[in-house]
Amino acid sequence: MASEQQDTMDVPSIGRSRHLLDEILGEADIRINGDRPWDMRLHRAEALDEIVARNSLGLGETYMRGDWDVPALDQFFHRILTADLPRHVKPWRNGWRILRSYLVNLQSRRRAFEVGERHYDLGNEFYQAMLDSRLTYSCGYWREAETLEEAQTAKLDLICRKLGLKPGMRLLDIGCGWGSLVSYAAENYGVECVGVTVSREQSAYIAEHYAELPITVHLRDYRYLDEPFDRIASVGMFEHVGRKNHRTFMQVAKRCLKKDGLLLLHTIGKNQRRSTTDPWIDKYIFPNGDLPSAGQIGDAADNLLTCEDLHNFGSDYDNTLMAWHHNFEQNWQRFADRYGQRFYRMWRYYLLSCAGAFRARHIQLWQWMFSDRLPGGIQRVS
Template sequence: MRAMARLLAQADIEIDGERPWDMRIHHPQTAERILARGSLGLGESYMEGWWDCDQVDEFIARVLLARLDEKVGTTALMVQGLRARLFNLQSLRRTWQVGEVHYDLGNDFFEAMLDPSMAYTCGYWATADTLEDAQAAKLDLVCRKLELRPGMRLLDIGCGWGSLMKFAAEHYGVNCVGLTISREQAEFGQARCTGLPVTLRLQDYRQFNRGGSERFDCIASVGMFEHVGAKNQGAFFEMARRSLEDEGLFLLHTIGKNVRRTPTDPWIDRYIFPNGDLPSLGQVCDASEDCFVVEDVHNFGADYDRTLMAWHARFEAAWPRFAARYGERFYRMWRYYLLACAGTFRARSNQLWQFVMSPRGVAGGYRRPG
């Protein structure tokens, strides 16, 4: 326990202290488990009620700012990194796992946590005061960056419940096709878009438009690239290129990491997003360079902190409706997921990038809308 206390002191965190980011330990083996297993041990012991903290988000932010994650649980990180190097964790055979484990939890659950648009990606808080306004601002920003006009065809790779397509069809008069690997999302999203020129397809991006016969005026991928994996990024951009008109624009919205050599967080991989892989800025550029010119890169990762905290507030308020279905362990898992992720963005360990790309370069240059 003393070793744990000395380590946490570097982040101005006390064991059994009184501040909201201090750690209250309930189980005698908590320190041993965290020191041995790092992030995996920290998250699992929280799920099992071994420790508590009033502000898990601030606790995680302080841990990351003090770089304590680099000093514990190195074996788990090494194993995770080795798995990623030796195997294609995002192969076509494995790709449906994240849909089944995460996105198929229940549409009513996500409806309760998200805003009415059902956007499950970072909101844009530049002038917004509410989650609903931040998500509308994000969707509109994407549409304006793509320079959408009535009659255009938009492909949405990883369309979720259709939030972008619904917004683009209603506000910009665009015809949309979306791809998802979640059956729940496909059925629910299609129902939400009834009467609009929107089609959701239950299909992996690698199986789409293999012959290149379908062409779209613009393409967006908002919050899906995190599931592609380094070994498949080239195939992802090749698919986007063969599906895009030569004068079209492609917007890629993705969470990213600062350093490419860091593996996926083992706890997130095991419990929240199986086979996820955050790209670095350099990896995106390397993978896309044979297919696209990068016209614009916009980082508003700090907005994800606020988005996750808003989701957490809605999750907490709605939890009594779901407690009997999911149970206490799920509650602690999901709470830890939302708050810990908020902490990573607060510490600027994770980023949120929007790239705008073109196949040949925009004549005269691309101007990001204000």
């Protein structure tokens, strides 16, 4: 069974000639079979050809098979993305993926529950071991926090303050997860909450743990929503909506917002409009995911809702992911027999590659505040 410590062991030198990947990785000061924490330790020389031929999929799948290791994967990916090594990927390689994203609705109602079944329904015990006490599976707010628990509590309170929650209000949480926001808002701000999720495990967890609170949860696709709310929040769900449905999401939000209502949209975002989801992430972690660009979000809200505020704290996701990875490593022995070695390497690759991506500012974390043209705007909170 693998462990994080095994990646730091000396790796026997593999006899091989210089490869194209030596040159490419060298631009990011990464050496194959080097001895620094961010260097690649190669176990199977043939993996280099597969990485060059299959790019992101080849890199991730060869790692999952154990063909190579890096003691500090987060540093490895930070260097790769800071040096913009993905520019070596030929555009035609992703031509079909780009075309498919425009032609096919990968986040249709029929597909809506797939990500819940494949990712969020892995088991509540697993996520309890990795996340904070409320199972908050989104970026924490580390401005004054020192621990994951403090950062997630600060993020939940920041959302409640931005929304101006008051006793007696009704709050809708689109993509409510394990109920972190609705439970916090109900307990601390005296609001009635409705949550929507596509995960059966999450729905069952909320029903079991928060039965005494004024919380109702629907196992339902968001497109079926049609009832009035004072406030709406969506935290870490818009990444699953897809560009063909961004406008529909905003139309649903407008339909459900009462007069003078507010929408807070908390989402990971990408820097480029015309790009697609990383193929490895799409295949193994978040099927049918599609990170929005700022322009795409603006287009979706155009002439429907007014953007009152935009807050970027994407660098905080680095700290959050590293905290999740620490918890994952500390508790892995409890799950090793259940999930196996391949899952261990897949999950470690997922957490640390994403930490490196946020550290490089390759992707962002935004909180958008929208209103239905609220007279006088809103009071900004940080």
